[in-house]
Amino acid sequence: MDKPAICGGEPVRDAKIFYGHQYIDDADIQAVVEVLKSDTITCGPKITELEEKLCRITGAKYAVVCSNGTAALHMACMAAGVSEGDEVITTPITFAASANCALYCGAKPVFADINEETYNIDPEMVGKLINSRTKAVVAVDYTGQSAQLDELLDHCRENNLVLIEDGAHVIGTRYKGKCNGSIADMTTLSFHPVKTVTSGEGGAVLTNSEEYYEKLLLYRAHGITKDVAKMENEPDGPWYYEQTTLGMNYRMTDIQAALLISQLDKLPLFIKRRKEIVRTYNEAFSKLPQIIVQKEIPESDTTRHLYILRLNLSKLTIDRRQFFEALAAENICCNVHYIPTYYFPYYQRLGYEKGLCPKAEKLYEEIISLPLYYAMTDKDVQDVICAVTKIANYYGTKQKG
Numbered sequence: 001m002d003k004p005a006i007c008g009g010e011p012v013r014d015a016k017i018f019y020g021h022q023y024i025d026d027a028d029i030q031a032v033v034e035v036l037k038s039d040t041i042t043c044g045p046k047i048t049e050l051e052e053k054l055c056r057i058t059g060a061k062y063a064v065v066c067s068n069g070t071a072a073l074h075m076a077c078m079a080a081g082v083s084e085g086d087e088v089i090t091t092p093i094t095f096a097a098s099a100n101c102a103l104y105c106g107a108k109p110v111f112a113d114i115n116e117e118t119y120n121i122d123p124e125m126v127g128k129l130i131n132s133r134t135k136a137v138v139a140v141d142y143t144g145q146s147a148q149l150d151e152l153l154d155h156c157r158e159n160n161l162v163l164i165e166d167g168a169h170v171i172g173t174r175y176k177g178k179c180n181g182s183i184a185d186m187t188t189l190s191f192h193p194v195k196t197v198t199s200g201e202g203g204a205v206l207t208n209s210e211e212y213y214e215k216l217l218l219y220r221a222h223g224i225t226k227d228v229a230k231m232e233n234e235p236d237g238p239w240y241y242e243q244t245t246l247g248m249n250y251r252m253t254d255i256q257a258a259l260l261i262s263q264l265d266k267l268p269l270f271i272k273r274r275k276e277i278v279r280t281y282n283e284a285f286s287k288l289p290q291i292i293v294q295k296e297i298p299e300s301d302t303t304r305h306l307y308i309l310r311l312n313l314s315k316l317t318i319d320r321r322q323f324f325e326a327l328a329a330e331n332i333c334c335n336v337h338y339i340p341t342y343y344f345p346y347y348q349r350l351g352y353e354k355g356l357c358p359k360a361e362k363l364y365e366e367i368i369s370l371p372l373y374y375a376m377t378d379k380d381v382q383d384v385i386c387a388v389t390k391i392a393n394y395y396g397t398k399q400k401g
Contacts, residue, residue, distance in 0.1 A: 002390050006329035012387045019306075019335045020194030023270070023374045024259075031262040035254050046257035051204075053264055054189075058171075058181030060206035062213035065257065066220050069168045069190025071250040072203035073101035076186045077136065079205075079215040080162035082107045086135035090166075091121040092340035092360045094140045098166050099341045107135065111342055113357035117295035119143070119308065122359075123151035130155060136162040141170035141180060143308055143337075144196075146300040149175050149183050156185070164188065167206075171196050172271040172303030181206040191260055194373070196270050196305055199260035202252050223247030270374045271303045277372055277381055278304050284385045290315040290392040292366075306337055307372040309388065310363070318395045324368055326395075330387035335369040 003009030035041055051063040066072050082088060084106030090098045092111045099109035112125040120142050137156060139147040147165065156163040165184035173180045181187040186209075191202035205216050218225060223245035228235060231242045285291040292310040296302055311320055318326070320336075327334055340360050342352035354361065371384055 001394055004326050004329065004391050004394050005331075006326045007394075011330045012390065013331045013383045016331045016333050017371050017376075017380055017383065018333045019369045019371050021373045021375060022193040022198045023266075025266075027265070028259055028262045031258040032255055035258040038254075041255055042253040043251065044254040046254035046261065047252060050252075050257040050261050053261055054181075054204055054206065057264060057267065058179045058187075058206055060182045060187070061208045062210070062216075063204055063206050064213065064216040064220055065202065065204045065252045065260075066250040067203065067252055068201045069188060069192065069203040070097040070100070071220075071248065072188035072190070072205045073097050073138070073164070073166060074104050074248070075216050075219045075250060076164045076188055076205050076212075077101045077105045077107070077138075078219045079186065079207075079212045080136045080164060082135050082162075085133065087131070087133045088136045088138055089126050089129050089134060090138040091140050091142070092342055092357050093119060093142060093338055093363060094166065094341065095168070095338060096341050096344065098138050098140055099347075101138065102136075108133075109341070110134070111340075111352075111356050111360075113359045114142075114363065116359045116363070118145060118297060119294060119363060120145060120147045121152075123148050123155060126152060127155050130159050130161070134159065134161055136164055138164045138166050139184070140166040140168070141173065143294065143302075143306040144169040144173055144304040145294075145296055145302045146170065146173050146175040146180055148297060148299070149180075150299075153184070162186070168192075168195065169305035170303075172267060172274075174301040176299045177301075182208065185209065186212055191256075191263075194305075196274065196303060196374075197260060197263040197267055199252070199256035199263070202256050202260060218245055219247040220250045221247060222249060266374075273374045273376075274304050274372060277376060278302075278307060280381055281307055281370065281372075281385065285309065285388065288389065288392050290396055291388070304372060307370045308337070309334075309368045309370050311366045311368070313366060315397050316392070316395050317397060320366055320368065323391060323395070326391045327368070327387055330383075330390070332371065332384055332387045334371070336364075336367060337369045338364070340364055 005011040054063040082105040086107040088102035165187040168190035
């Protein structure tokens with residue numbers, strides 16, 4: 001049996017590989033250069049071009065791009081009318097922004113537990129938490145697998161709630177044959193460098209509602225409009241504009257938009273490669289009793305942003321931290337997604353306590369995010385599999401040394 005590098009053995013590879021990495025080619029660079037040489041590098045035509053492209057790809061009627069995924073969530077909550085005294089239901093297995101967006105609006109995040117096999121928010125648990133103060137549900141498509149949108153929409157329609165799909169991981173996924181982004185009341189996207197496509201930083205809100213769309217445009221740009229039809233006063237002249245509500249400066253630049261337009265041209269390639277890697281991982285890890293493979297609902301044709309390795313700790317003599325450190329010694333540099341949001345000191349000071357979502361908390365103790373990105377070579381993938389297999393076998397419950 002091969003000895004892990006952390007115990008003095010040879011690592012599976014010499015160079016480090018990380019859990020995520022952007023892919024930038026010459027076409028991306030040229031697209032950015034062209035904007036830099038143009039007259040307009042922000043608030044220009046590339047914004048409209050990008051929004052139209054996102055609508056074509058996802059099937060959404062409207063898209064509003066913005067500075068990042070967190071801004072997108074905040075804008076969506078504002079458009080949904082979330083305000084002080086309201087409650088917003090979300091999952092604890094997510095980046096903090098999925099709950100923070102409620103706090104930004106003066107509302108209270110309420111955490112629903114997850115499905116222990118898919119790791120997505122459990123619609124049944126959502127239903128149990130709805131009350132007269134509930135205003136919206138923020139459902140995260142964790143790892144890129146679609147949340148159970150039909151069940152969540154049923155709860156929202158029955159209770160006059162807004163379904164905001166946090167689709168930071170989801171671009172490229174289809175739910176029951178429809179692109180995610182065209183189903184929920186609003187869907188937010190993130191274009192951080194570790195996501196499937198990137199603009200460096202960036203986000204978007206997709207919707208089929210003209211009412212939400214008009215609000216999102218205002219909230220993105222200070223609450224200011226130059227549209228005479230939306231003004232309350234008679235314009236002083238052609239320079240005139242009005243602030244009709246309180247918004248933010250959440251604009252995206254044309255530089256970022258140009259990069260993302262070019263990235264989206266490669267989306268089919270990115271989807272294909274990510275699916276190939278996930279299939280290879282699943283085939284290998286399903287043979288290891290020390291590993292639990294994430295289940296997928298049949299309704300989700302998933303493009304994975306993350307690959308979650310769940311440890312079957314009952315079959316191992318080490319814990320998650322030791323497994324993580326053993327992988328690092330093999331030069332497989334992983335991450336953990338996510339720490340339950342209400343574990344953070346800020347949330348603890350707000351009165352949240354551990355024990356709220358037992359399934360989510362158990363998941364957190366057992367997961368590691370493995371490398372998954374377009375530019376991974378077949379050898380990279382096999383190195384990851386080799387490292388996981390080596391450590392799982394060496395520290396399996398039958399191994400006492």
